Amino acid sequence: MAQLSRKRHVLKLVDPLTRFKSIGATKFYDPKQPVFALDHDVQNKSDKNLTKYANIEKFAQEHEIDFYPAGRGIGHQVMIEEGYAFPYTLTVASDSHSNMYGGIGALGTPIVRTDAAAIWATGRTWWQIPPVVKVELQGKLPVGVTGKDVIITLCGLFNKDQVLNTAIEFHGGEALQALSVEDRLAISNMTTEWGALAGVFPVDDATIEYLRKRMRRMQLTHFENKNLPPLAPGEKFKHPRINEDTIQALIDNPLRPSPSASYAKTLTLDLSTLSPHVSGPNSVKVATSLAKLEQKDIKINKAYLVSCVNSRATDLRQAAAVMKGKKVKEGVEFYVAAASSEVQKEVEESGDWDVLLEAGAKVLPAGCGPCVGLGTGLLKDGEVGISATNRNFKGRMGSPSALAYLASPAVVAASAVAGKIAAPSNCDISAATPKFTIQDTKPVHSDLDDSSNGQKPEVLPNFPSVIQGELLFCPADNLNTDGIYPGKYTYNDDMTVDDMRKVVMENYDPEFVNIVQKGDVLVGGFNFGTGSSREQAATAIKSRAITIMIAGSYSDIFKRNSINNALLLIESPELVNDLKKEVGTDALTKRTGRQVEIHVAEGKVVVTNTDGTEKLYKVGALGKSVQEIWLANGLEGWVKERL
Template identity: 60%
Template sequence: QPQNVIEKIVQRYAVNLPTPSHKVAQGDFVSIQPEHVMTHDNTAAVMSKFQSIGAARFNNPQQAVFTLDHDVQNKSEKNLTKYRSIAAFAQSHGVDFYPAGRGIGHQILIEEGYAFPYVMTVASDSHSNMYGGIGALGTPIVRTDAAAIWATGRTWWQIPPVANVKLLNTLPEGVTGKDIIVALCGLFNNDEVLNTAIEFTGKEGIAALSVDERLTIANMTTEWGALAGVFPVDEVTIKWLRDRAVYLARTQNRKHERINDERIQDLVRNPLLSDSDANYAKHLTLDLATLTPHVSGPNSVKHATPLTTLEQQRIKINKAYLLSCVNSRASDLRAAANVLKGRKVADGVEFYIAAASSEVQKDVEKSGDWDTLLRAGARPLPAGCGPCIGLGVGLLQDGEVGISATNRNSKGRMGAPTAQAYLSSPAVVAASAVSGYICGPQSLHPTNPISKTFAAFHAHPQSPIITYTDNATQTPPAKSAPADVIPGFDGTLRGEILFCDADNLNTDGIYPGKYTYQDDMSPERMAQVAMENYDPGFTKVAKKVRVNDILISGFNFGTGSSREQAATALLYAGFRAVLAGSFSETFKRNAINNGLIVLEAPQLVSDLRKAFKGGEEVLTRRTGWDATVDLVGGSVGVGERRYKVPPVGRAAQELIVEGGLENWVKNRIAA
């Protein structure tokens, strides 16, 4: 069975497969034993979860990495006490620990080789996608998963559909990797890559991208909606690794345990490539030669505008930011310094900068770029997340406008909900800070050589050339053999379909926020308030639920907050399974971690909408359709019709039989 590179990496880290020769494929539920798992400030919450499940020691202390990076500006005794407790916990268990000030966790994992080509490294943070910039498979997990990995070494993953994103030709001078991902988020803004893993291809286009640019693009595949974004390992990657190995050996006076000549040579001798006939769920292309600088926003990555268009609007800014895990490496700070040489930040503008790590800061201090930024009026912050996640000084106030080289500009993320946030490349942020309105370096006095390049974009505006193909509408993705059945798992589900015809039904609609922190909510009470914000009459329908009745909803079910109760409330309401057109990945993880089966059935949703369209609006409908779900074979039968769904593999079966991930871990600790 042919495999793409995503599937091949998962194959290396999959455990407890049905047979030694079993090949994993998109859609499979698999148990994984990742190379590393990173937690940051949320380590404290994972510690609590770890202790609550009765774990006393780590299965493999070298698998875990702790980094403190989010709230590093907070010097309150409460936060410092938390940081000390994490440090002590790391020391007592022999876990690698990086204190506040060392840098952002994702950058540290790249610098120190925890993320390495062809490895699978996960993190309890959404931007673990960034590791794909060097050919690793990085993907986010939730806190319960992290505790499970600490205790047992493993968790589960459903291999997502894989999208092939081909970057054709090469970028014009002055256009950056940040422009690529900002444009992709805006050009393909209808969930084309939602919950996919992206494999970037296109030899010519990728070869011209630096590792820093690849890390930027991979990082923001998170905002694009993907669960991973993986670049090929090529000569650029190998050279970066070799240079890194030399640097580490010189500065640490020893051979680095993860980035060293032997490991790099193994990559060269044993490249991991997609098979020529590998299957992809989707194909997208972007002609890089047609791309111009783009700006994202305001307040959404789905809206990207050519810089030349925004410049004409002369949008006044109050704050500018050059920080975060996506664009605060040495090359980013250098690009901003090149724009700011001999210039000053405009009156009335606050320009905040922070390096991605202490190592990056030493680099730019040595080169003089840091001093250039400070002389121009930039305000330094410690290496860490800070304003990017709405923590510390410099946040956007009511009615203010900010332009940032960060990765996320959702409403209220960087401060007041009434503020407006735009995203762009470091050079554009720097130029905007100087002029006081959103612009590129070409709008400053022409003393900088890159101004001529940007000027060409004004003279010859163009729209980027893109293509998109969804293979699901043509030939279905190849599937691996049906999963085997573990003892105690009932592979068949029969019941009536209850239909909630809504897209983007969020966790607040499923389980209202006002109950989230009421710790005394009994399972019975949670069942009573399930779906209360979506449909106050839901419980009148659900209380009639028969054993194994099936709840079906629209697309992107469970979006929004990560509250776990959104899944458990439905379980307590009597549902063994929820089907939908698609799910929020966080909701899916919370559901399966608690033993609730969730399966994508987009065609069944489409047919339900055709059958029940028009007439009186009913939020929750008993359809009268009886369905039989083959959980192992991966199908739903409704009368004479058959619909494909992902088969429930061994990893998910174990969690369902044992009543969720916490019980699964407790049972293995007891064993």
């Protein structure tokens, strides 16, 4: 376990409250550490949901926790606006897009809800220190090309897990100076989709000016902020986190990488060679130039300018500039939600919000919605949507038979007007060929062995030394959490374990539940469990009486959820590649007939083939920390034992 250092802030809501109480905690280790924000299911006005929100607010008041109600905005945006995510701090959130804080120079990385409860109670959680990748940006973006195009291009160019579970440092001198903080936030946000644990930009003149602008803005809106104390007569406003003193401290005490720093990989990208790109359909790892897609005449049914990646003031202004004097195409629904109430007020004052409304935009509350498959405007069977969101997994924004594309706000706005995927009239979409390089200096891998001292790991009492079962093969790479546990169930608090058993893998393979058997050893592909931080992806698999999984590699967020919920994980790229070759990848789920023995302390997997032959695979042993958490039936039990 590692003590959180520097400033620490944890974000989010429902499950951590339940877990906090269930572990027997009665007080917070540090009430100034957490921040509560209600943002995901804000369109749900049912008595049950409103009661839940009221209980969360009451809980926050009782423990003197900073609280932001539904409608204030998406938690990540609030964390930036209110200075909780501040340069040179470690800022975590129980949401996978907490990488976004890297755009302001904070180390932002996701935790899961059980982690949040543990931190609240003890101030501690665990991490494996990741490899670090250097991304060197060169040149300057052409007119009309945005930060969203940068990260879409990076996801498409380096789509073979080159940065999986790494921390990314962005470098670039003049190239960085030309990138606004809003663009940096968008890029950092979607390093999640790229597979990284964090994506951090340096603190420079642009960062300082952004903070000063925010400070001046808050001086005007101080009396609307219920989390700040009222001013005494004659007292001048000074925000507790974003003020001249804290900003000057950044200038006086800069943090920079050591000139001798070593990196697992170094990637370079020439920004001047980029053009607008679009992700999809239904995959962030497929990026196509807008020029090529425009030629295909792809009609759309819905367009979205929502979510934490691209609904800030600059994004809304870019969309308004495209739509001014125009109307949304008949038959197209165009949904808009500001990232926060502060953002909405700013663009209302500038007149850009009215431009969007006059064009025919349908307004949603400041918060999450269609991006996570909740509320109004979801994609229906066979529909096509283009969105300025960060994720377009199959079924995430509605029907699994719909097609979803991702693009910049300006492209989404132009497409809403044209009724098809289209470029803004003032944008040069000449299909340039991006110039990039990649240099490996160290192998990037992720294992679950926490014993690096060369000694043979011990097997703790009552932990099984050998686990046996039949290999059940789901060969897909990048199988995301929406495929494992659909988003539409995530905020249904009435889902029982038996309910979860019936819907696990529903968006990936509806037949999975009819094929899986008790005691199977599930084998996945590479980057298994990518995507959302929903804990149910791990617990739903566990609900099928699966004790242990094997995959070529895992998304770190799924790994955290699994370890925290006592689902054991092993990585064996060799075994996965053998199964792909010998069993095949045509079936989404296939019983292999192959028996396996996993010797957890020896770090070996023995597979008995259908002809009786055996093959040995060396893997990382499950170390003491993982065993301890498993024996306690998860991190919640581990914390309870220590309170």
